[in-house]
Amino acid sequence: MIVGGCGGPLSTLDTAGPASSDVATLWWVMLSGAAMLTLLVLTLLLLAFSPRNRPFKNGGRLWICWLGVAMPSAVLTALLGYALILGEGSIAEPVPGRVTVEATGHQWYWTFRQPGSNSVIATRGVLHIPVGQPVDVRVGSADVIHSFWVPRLGGKMDAIPGQINILRIQADRSGVFEGQCAEFCGLNHATNRFRVVAHDERDWARFQQEGGR
Amino acid sequence: MNALRHHRALTEIWGTPRGWRGTMISVNHSDIGKRFILAAFAFFAIGGVLAMLIRAQLATPDSAFVGPAIYNQLFTMHGSIMMFLFAIPMFEGLALYLLPKMLGSRDMAFPRLSAYGWWCYLFGGTILIAALVLGVAPDGGWFMYTPLSSKIYTPGINADVWLLGITFVEISAMAAAIEICVSILKLRAPGMRLDRMPPFAWYLLITAMMMIVAFPPLILGSILLELERAFDWPFFDPAHGGSPLLWQHLFWLFGHPEVYIIFLPAAGVVSTVLPVMARTQILGYGAIVAALIALAFLSFGLWVHHMFTTGIPHMALGFFSAASALVAVPTALQIFAWIGTLWNGRPELKLPMLYLLGFFLVFVLGGLTGVMLAMVPFDGQAHDSYFVVAHLHYVLVGGFIFPMMAGAYYWLPHFSGRSRVPRLGEAAFWMILVGFNLTFFLMHLTGLLGMPRRIYTYTDDMGWTWLNLLSSVGSFVMAFGFALFALDVGLQIALSRRSRRNPWGAGTLEWAMPIPAPAYNFASQPEVADRDPLSGDPLLALKLARGEGYLAQARHGWRETMAVDSSSGAIDHVVILPGNSRLPIVTAAVTGCFFLSVLMGYYWMALLPVMAVIGLGWRWAWALGSRADVGPMAIGKGQTALVHREAAGGPAWWGSIFLLVADSVLLASLLFGYAFLWVVAPNWPPPQTIDGGLGVAIMTALSGSAAVFLARRSEASGRQGSLGMAGQTAIGAACAHGASAIGLLVIGITALPPPSNHAYAAVAWVLLAYGILHALVALLCAAFVRARIGGGYISARRFREFEITRLFGDYSGMVILIILLCLFMPSIAL
Known part of the structure; x- marks a missing residue:
């Protein structure tokens, strides 16, 4: 469900996979909480200027113990618990048989390698994945630090020279999803873009056979 | 003496000559503070113009206003200027100007150091702005991530400008931090217990302590990256056992506390101004101080939240996420304490x-x-x-x-x-x-x-x-x-x-003086009995001007101010502060020559300014002290106190302690880097490790310990008045420190692979260099004491310089042991 004005090729709110839609839900929950807290603070501030006699004079315990410590602690504990459970579900754990692709950041393009039916398929600028199943992306770098980010599918993962980081993405429907390098990587960082194409079952089989040609 | 004549006599002592000469030699905290504020605002304007250029470029899609090359310089410089040339110097300036006035004191503890910090800031900032004008400004982001900022990907001097210019400016931040700590802990009005300090002083004390711990990791990171760029020492190059993540850890170990370092002084302003605006007192003074201390500790435990997407282990994610959320609690406490204050007042x-x-x-x-x-x-x-x-x-x-x-x-x-x-x-x-x-x-x-x-x-x-x-x-x-x-x-x-005076009806001491403030702040120093001295006694300003407080007498041209026990505020001694001097600007200019030589790549020529700084440092310390004993002197109200030269725990001792704390954080960061690379970086273990040198190491350790022992003997003789013996033993200690320095160098040359070989060798060489540097500093200190004995500056009453020497000597002996253990233990254990 797209709220008006939240669409766009790189929108984190126009979600197309489980990871990104979990985060979008988390965002809407946090937004409403933050709005309520802001309202609380502003109301208390305004009331301080009202001329009538105010209660809670010298109410150190109310201001400091309850509002200052207990309230934020309770809110934060609940939020942390929610976020930790959400994070737990999105960890990339090795599972045999899962589609695994290698993504390598360069100045200023991306290359991808993945096993095909006959040989290794190497692509540049476009990553092909199947719809409806999790894909492990092994993110690495050929030169400086980059970051692999397809906002409509999920969070980002840095491409750091000398190490491989694993990110799990999943597309719930077929289509083309825009990706963007998210870590500043020099002169043409702005145009360091790529695409993810999610194939349905028939297209995916054909891609694996023909290597995307 | 009437108030006006008294004012003239004090102005004669504390004032600044008119014209350019006065501008160059002034060490007065009000002058320096105002300059910091003005310059910081000028840099804010420059940073603001850069921001407007950024916004002009982004206002429309596909804009051709500036290209990526210039745009990258714009946002890098916008961030760097706002952080290092605006925010930190701005609150430093406010602190330098206000703290002595709020604490009922006449100046900061190290006036020449404030002036030196000011010139370093001005010269360093000028280097950065000059680079911007010449089009060679840093363009790798204010966070300077490696390997983008390494030599292969940034071959020009852009990154060097950042590393050297910012490090130059950070000298002023470290100077201010040490000075703020010592001034708050020692130079207060008599009777001002810690819990009677205005909240602003608490905020600045915590901030300054955080700076002492937070800046060394960044300074170390800058040194390492500059070494990698200049000499190929591969700290951050994964092909040779380095790790780009080491830079990120060092940077954010500084970078996150930095956010609170910027916020806390401003929060101190809120805690000062808000109660006055509501005609009441701050709610929950004790709780706020507790929250500050909690915030200071927590802020060092959450730097990794800048690195959540770097693929760090999952447990670490959970820990740092929780810590990052937790830090909101002490902040929320302050917010509600302030709102509560408003509710209590009008x-x-x-x-x-x-x-x-x-x-x-x-x-x-x-x-x-x-x-x-x-x-x-x-x-x-x-x-x-x-x-x-x-x-x-x-x-x-x-x-x-x-x-x-x-x-x-x-x-x-x-x-x-x-x-x-x-x-x-x-x-x-x-x-x-x-x-x-x-x-x-x-x-x-x-x-x-x-x-x-x-x-x-x-x-x-x-x-x-x-x-x-x-x-x-x-x-x-x-x-x-x-x-x-x-x-x-x-x-x-x-x-x-x-x-009119005190236009807001405030209760803190900075308003207990004529405005604009006179050079000496208080014609006599108040006795403080509560948190808002001016509310309790509205006539305080007049009484102080009439000389009814401490140190009302202007004598010998001395800049006198009271030092108190750091917690109880009881009278401790009288500090005689150094007066106007050319040394700060000259030393800062020579320091600038060092940074410029390195920036231009004239590495051997950079040794000249280093020698000059050593010579100036010697003069700097030599200019203090006295050849005669003073003994207890009258301070007014029928009381007497010793001068700082003859009393224990003077400003120099406290300053040395804080300097050594910062120094040891630098060493700890280096050891963290050593361990981090060993555990995390690819291409370990290194192809060659330390080979031999154990015999030399044992001799080096022994000579370091001998130096520590000899320094103690020298001090004991000095205290008993046998100065000849003390001088000879000091020479012995200096020689022993020299021998340790040579021993460390020999270990490097004979037993270590060349530093460009692997990150291991590079870190090991930096450890040795750290040890050599400190042995040489200890050597100079011991030689200085010997020279002071010869010059007649030491007596059975005036032996405090031994204590400073001992601190630096002990530190050197200790770090040599630590460094040798860290170098030899792994190879013995393996």
Whole structure:
């Protein structure tokens, strides 16, 4: 469900996979909480200027113990618990048989390698994945630090020279999803873009056979 | 003596000569503080212009206003200037100007050091701005991530300008931090217990302590990266056992506490101004101090939240996420303590209060988005997007600029002696508030719609066009607001009518003096019995001017001020501060020559200014002291006290302690790097490790220990008055320190592989260099004491220089042992 004005090729709110839609839900929950807290603070501030006699004079315990410590602690504990459970579900754990692709950041393009039916398929600028199943992306770098980010599918993962980081993405429907390098990587960082194409079952089989040609 | 003659006598002693000569030699804290504030505002204007260029470029899609090469310099310099040349120097200036006045003292503990810090800041900042004008400014982001900032990917001097220029400026931050700590702990009015200090002093004390711990990791990181760029020592190169993540850890170990280092002084302004605006006292003084201390500790435990997407272990993610959320609690406590204070009092909507309300709105929003970003899954999406740009501006502008603007209007009468021009300030406030929110509130959405940071352009089909245009419009409204503020301040200083004393009816001591403030602050120092001395005794200013406090007598041309016991505030001794001097500007200029030589790549030539700095440092210390004993001297109210040269725990001792704490944090960061690379970096273990040298190491350790022992013998002889013996033993200690330095060098040459071979060898060489440097410093200290004995500066009463020497000698002996253990233990154990 797209709220008006939240669409766009790189929108984190126009979600197309489980990871990104979990985060979008988390965002809407946090937004409403933050709005309520802001309202609380502003109301208390305004009331301080009202001329009538105010209660809670010298109410150190109310201001400091309850509002200052207990309230934020309770809110934060609940939020942390929610976020930790959400994070737990999105960890990339090795599972045999899962589609695994290698993504390598360069100045200023991306290359991808993945096993095909006959040989290794190497692509540049476009990553092909199947719809409806999790894909492990092994993110690495050929030169400086980059970051692999397809906002409509999920969070980002840095491409750091000398190490491989694993990110799990999943597309719930077929289509083309825009990706963007998210870590500043020099002169043409702005145009360091790529695409993810999610194939349905028939297209995916054909891609694996023909290597995307 | 009547008040006017007294004023003239004190001004003669504390004042600054007119004209250029006075400008160059002044060490007075009010002069230096005002210069810091003015220069910081000038740099703020430059940083602001860069921001406007950024917004002009981003206002429309596919803009051809500036290309990526210039754009990258713009945002790198905008961030670096605002952090290092504006925010930190601005609060340093405010602290230098205000602290002695609030604490009832006459100056900071190390006036020449403040002046040196000022010149370092000015010269370092000038190097950075010159690079910007010449088009060779840093362009790798203010965070300078390796390997982008390494030699292969940034071959020009752009990155060197950042590393050297910022390190030069950081000298002033370290100087200010040490000075603030010592001044707050020692130079207060008699009777001012720790729990009677104004809240602002607490905030600055905690901030300065945080700076002492937070800056060394960044200084170390800058040194290592400069070594890698200049000499190929591969600390951050994974092909040779380095790790790009080591830079990120060192950078954010500094970078996150830095945010609180900027916020806390401004929060101190809130805690000072807000109760006065509400005609009451702060609610929960003790709870706020406790929250500050908690904040200081927590802020060092959450640097990794800048690195959530670097693929760090999952447990670490959970820990740092929780810590990042937890830090909101002490902040929330302060927010509600302030609101509670308003409820207790009768708040009035004067201009400073207006800015405080702006602070509440903006900072609370920034804090809430901060909690959102602490949640790892959300950070995965928002990290490095415009959502973070929005968040950080809400926190920094809300948490620093709005309170500082409140402070500016609150203390301007103190600086200028004049009252405000009506209405102009309100107009500026509304333009800044509306412009700011228009610019940055929309950026939350821009970020969620996927706009990454640091891109110089975008296409129309991304859906960010209208958001960016509105942000740009807002930024120009805000810029006009700041211009109006500058105009308002200028008019107030130039044209406005004179203000009465203490125009806000405040209770703190900075208002217990004529405005603008005289060079000596207080004609006599007050005795403090509660937190708001001026509220309890409205005639205090007059009494002090009449000389009814401590140290009312102007004698011998001495700049005298009281030192107290650091916690109880009981009278401890009298400090005689050094007067105006050319040394600070000369030393800073020579220091600048060192940085320029390295920047130009003349590495051997850089040794010349190093020698010169050593010579100047010697003179610096030599200029203090006395050849005669003073004994107990009258301080007024029928009491006597010793001068600092003859008393235990003088400013020099405290300053040395804080300097050594900073120094040991640098060593600890280096050892952290050593362990981190060993455990985490690829291509370990190294092809060659240390080979042999154990015999030399044992001899080096022995000679380091002998030096420590000899220094103690020397001090014992000196205290007993047998100065000949003390001098000879000091020479012995100096030789032993020299022998340790040579021993460390021999180990490096004979047993270690060359530093460019592997990160292991590079770190090992840096450890050795650290040990050699400290052995040489200890050598100089011991030689200095010998020379002072010869010069007649040491007597059975005046032997405190031994104590300083011992501190540096002990430290050197200790670090040599630690370094040798770290070098040899792994190879023995393996």
